[in-house]
Amino acid sequence: MVVQFGGVTAVDDATFSVEPATITGLIGPNGAGKTTCFNVISGLQRPTKGRVRFRDQDVTSLSVDGRARRGMGRTFQRLEAFGSLSVRDNVMVALDINRGLRGLFTNGRKDADALLERVGIASYAEERADSVPTGTARLLELARALACEPRLLLLDEPSSGLDEAETDDFGSLLQELAASGVAILMVEHDMDLVMAVCQELHVLDFGRIIASGTPAAIRQDRTVQEAYLGYSEEVVA
Ligand SMILES: Nc1ncnc2c1ncn2[C@@H]1O[C@H](COP(=O)(O)OP(=O)(O)O)[C@@H](O)[C@H]1O
Ligand SMILES: [Mg+2]
Incomplete structure (x- = not known):
């Protein structure tokens, strides 16, 4: 290119x-x-x-x-999470969109928490995305990308x-x-x-x-x- x-x-x-x-x-x-x-x-x-x-x-x-x-999934060098949403809700939005597109039933909250656990930031689930440390926000972006499989x-x-x-x-x-x-x-x-x-x-x-x-x-x-x-x-x- x-x-x-x-x-x-x-x-x-x-x-x-x-x-x-x-x-x-x-x-x-x-x-x-x-x-x-x-x-x-x-x-x-x-x-x-x-x-x-x-x-x-x-x-x-x-x-x-x-x-x-x-x-295709990605994360951003300059973070692009939804700042006013909680960490969990950021992942749930991605899960809902992905599963909705595929016509699947979703237990958003449970699956979001499993993804947060997987990337190691489950303890931040309730925090606003714009209030967490940079490293956590990067892992949140990864969890959100993974939500789209x-x-x-x-x-x-x-x-x-x-x-x-x-x-x-x-x-x-x-x-x-x-x-x-x-x-x-x-x-x-x-x-x-x-x-x-x-x-x-x-x-x-x-x-x-x-x-x-x-x-x-x-x-x-x-x-x-x-x-x-x-x-x-x-x-x-
Ligand atoms: N939207 C843009 N408009 C003008 N120049 C840009 C734009 N995006 C990147 N550049 C320029 O392109 C070059 C490569 O940038 P970038 O891809 O961000 O590099 P890296 O990610 O390797 O640091 C730099 O010179 C940067 O200033
Ligand atoms: Mg760069």
Whole structure:
């Protein structure tokens, strides 16, 4: 895909694929074009050039909700929960919409609580979504995405705001989800997490993919070290 904003080329001919039951990382410095790629894949941004294929279909002209109905779920770098609703109600809304579309009976509250339990934030169920810590809000977005039973999960900087123990639990949860068949594409700056859970990495720099491969191969890659891994934590955070 190619994405231009006026004179700025945010994504410059980046092509990659994501497989079921696999965790793929999209990494690179700030401004590299990672979120823009997510917006193109999920349908929020029309590419200047290129196509998006999902489950053997060209979905480039489908709307965001058309893609969501086919099984695309995402979370946002800038949080997008319904702030005035409780944590539980945020998940119930997604459950109701998903099951309603499928004509299924739903026990929203019980299922919402099970999802909150699964991502580890059950104790926040009654809190307003805009009052919880950032890390909790990110997990809420994950629970809400899971409510729609995604086949592909796009996670934009999901671990920022989580402490070390929470990040470990989060990594295990991602591995469980992948083991159940979900394809996960993750933008993430926490290299320990990325290296621990991803099977495949793509490194973006100025909108271009400068390297692709396993975490071990990427760690050794000189170009990547110069472009990205050599940066201090403050610069890339
Ligand atoms: N809606 C937009 N309009 C204009 N420029 C944008 C827009 N979205 C992103 N950009 C620019 O595109 C580039 C890539 O941004 P982004 O995809 O957010 O990078 P990343 O997520 O890797 O930090 C940046 O130069 C950013 O300023
Ligand atoms: Mg971003």
